Amino acid sequence: MMIPQFPQYSQDCLLSDLEDGLYEEDDENDENDPNAFRIRDALPAPTHKNYTTQELHHMIHQGDIDLNPEYQRDVVWPESKQVNLVDSLWKNIHIPSIVFVVHKDEDGDEQRICVDGKQRLTSMQRFLDGQVPHKDTKKTWWFTIPVHSAGKANKFELPERAKAEFKAKVIQCVEYRNLEEGSEREIFRRVQLGMTLTxxxxxxxxxxxxxxxxxxxxxxxxxxxxxxxxxxxxxxxxxxxxxxxxxxxxxxxxxxxxxxxxxxxxxxxxxxxxxxxxxxxxxxxxxxxxxxxxxxxxxxxxxxxxxxxxxxxxxxxxxxxxxxxxxxxxxxxxxxxxxxxxxxxxxxxxxxxxxxxxxxxxxxxxxxxxxxxxxxxxxxxxxxxxxxxxxxxxxxxxxxxxxxxxxxxxxxxxxxxxxxxxxxxx
Structure with a gap:
């Protein structure tokens, strides 16, 4: 069976067509027409960025990522689910993007408010901090083992090569800028529609x-x-x-x-x-x-x-x-x-x-x-x-x-x- 081929259009091409009048419409009439199609209250388009786990971990500990805005949920994932998230990162299994709203403080420094992805980021951060392990068959491997950790002698710490590999793992992020608080909360509400919120x-x-x-x-x-x-x-x-x-x-x-x-x-x-x-x-x-x-x-x-x-x-x-x-x-x-x-x-x-x-x-x-x-x-x-x-x-x-x-x-x-x-x- 032949797969049909469709023409490919770039965004620049489509915009050029619009400017050339190929999709020309009477804008003045549309403004007064209650039945005309229009998008209301659209947010600024977000940007898509890739951060390594090391970069995200550093930003969390530096306070550049806020995991706890007022509307955000508590950490509700059990350790088993956090371990599974770490396993997905190791195996390059796709995890949903993290959604940030970026604000600038009085000094011009950026802070990222986590609107969606707190459980994922917390799982990654806890693994890098030695609070949850990676489980491989009969062994559990820890990214780091604190000096006073209970049962330290029976724990296995990852070799440096494996640590470097995990720190280079990439997580996709979506970033919104210049949003009002109401829009920020609306994003949270909508992305959580598939979740079981109390x-x-x-x-x-x-x-x-x-x-x-x-x-x-x-x-x-x-x-x-x-x-x-x-x-x-x-x-x-x-x-x-x-x-x-x-x-x-x-x-x-x-x-x-x-x-x-x-x-x-x-x-x-x-x-x-x-x-x-x-x-x-x-x-x-x-x-x-x-x-x-x-x-x-x-x-x-x-x-x-x-x-x-x-x-x-x-x-x-x-x-x-x-x-x-x-x-x-x-x-x-x-x-x-x-x-x-x-x-x-x-x-x-x-x-x-x-x-x-x-x-x-x-x-x-x-x-x-x-x-x-x-x-x-x-x-x-x-x-x-x-x-x-x-x-x-x-x-x-x-x-x-x-x-x-x-x-x-x-x-x-x-x-x-x-x-x-x-x-x-x-």
Whole structure:
């Protein structure tokens, strides 16, 4: 069977044809024609570059490659998958290109933000650092063996010739320049469509003022030295760190307008995509809440409310502890500590092994908070009846307690409510 031959056109040839008018169209008419074909919001064309593993390894350790932008996933590949990646490089098996967005700092130095390929780069880097081996039949070979490595005598280090060969292996990279943050996050979102991302990882990739602020809160209160990442027993993998703070903010912001919000992925994503900036006074109060949580967890005088429990702090607990502290910010720290302990003890007693983000736990937690806000020393907290303040589909409903609302109101929303009531009066 003969294979058909097609004419070959170079890009220069096609551009020349366009300039000569072979594909001439009435551009002015197209601009006014809603049915005309056009590409909207196109990104600048990327460049394609090849880097050796040695070059990429050097750039990672020099800080010229950022593997951890706010929206990026944690390292989730198990060692077996990292070993397979190294094996693919050895055997010249194709691996997908790494995607970078290149920025210049104030000094004109370039930094590459890894939008796609963090797991691949981390696997390569860990191999070169002697943290994962290359497995060959019955032997495991290490690129380098640290002096104090356990079982060093039984490990095989690669010969220099093999090391040089691996350092010369080439990885294809795609580089974008002059992109705004929103476009950078959009690339991440699209290239991850084939990946299994957690809901939290998807939320973290959303570009909005609220996402940026929540990331700031993470860096300031969780991942700082001696921060909540170290002081609390909780899970922070796969974006749950971001989700924990987001849930807390979501509940507290609802509290300011008298809403008992319950965890709902659809409502939370809608909340996160808001284009308005967080209110400065609200931001200040959230900062105070996170500082209070840190003080309660860090100070031995008060940390019973966290340390006396064997269970990890569940995401729903962290959010409602924040809502409790938000509702009683004028109280003393010792009073807050007792209230937090009572809240956690009651939740775990009533929902043993079932402390999850759902309507049942959420409605009970709001009822407990309302009691503790009025009577911080209360100990007998009762699970409310099945009549819930939140509808079955997760939509927000106002609290039935007239005394539930805090004194603080989001100024923008309060103004809207006043205007709405006036229009009804007319």
């Amino acid at each position: 809901t939290a990882e998807k939320w973290r990739a959303i570009s909005s003022p609220w996402t940026s602020w929540i990331n700031e809160l993470q860096n300031k209160h969780i991942f700082v030295d001696g921060g909540l990442a170290e002081n609390l027993k909780w899970t922070l993998s796969r974006g749950t760190d971001f989700q924990n703070v987001l849930n807390l903010v979501f509940l507290c912001e609802g509290y300011t307008v008298g809403e008992r919000r319950i965890y709902s992925p659809a409502q939370i994503e809608k909340f996160l995509r808001r284009e308005d900036n967080p209110d400065p006074e609200f931001k200040e109060r959230i900062e105070e809440v996170l500082v209070d949580i840190w003080r309660l967890a860090d100070d031995k005088k008060y940390h019973k409310c966290f340390a006396s429990f064997n269970q990890l702090v569940a995401p729903v607990e962290f959010a409602f502890v924040g809502a409790l502290l938000f509702s009683m910010q004028e109280r003393s720290l010792s009073t807050k500590a007792n209230a937090v302990h009572t809240l956690r003890f009651t939740i775990h007693s009533q929902f043993s092994g079932q402390v999850r983000n759902n309507n049942k736990v959420g409605n009970a937690a709001w009822s407990f908070i309302n009691t503790l806000r009025r009577s911080p020393d209360a100990t007998n907290l009762v699970v409310p009846d099945s009549g819930t303040p939140t509808s079955r589909n997760g939509k927000k409903r106002k609290s039935d307690d007239t005394d539930f609302d805090s004194d603080y109101r989001h100024p923008g929303r309060a103004a809207k409510k006043v205007a709405k009531s006036k229009s009804k009066a007319k």
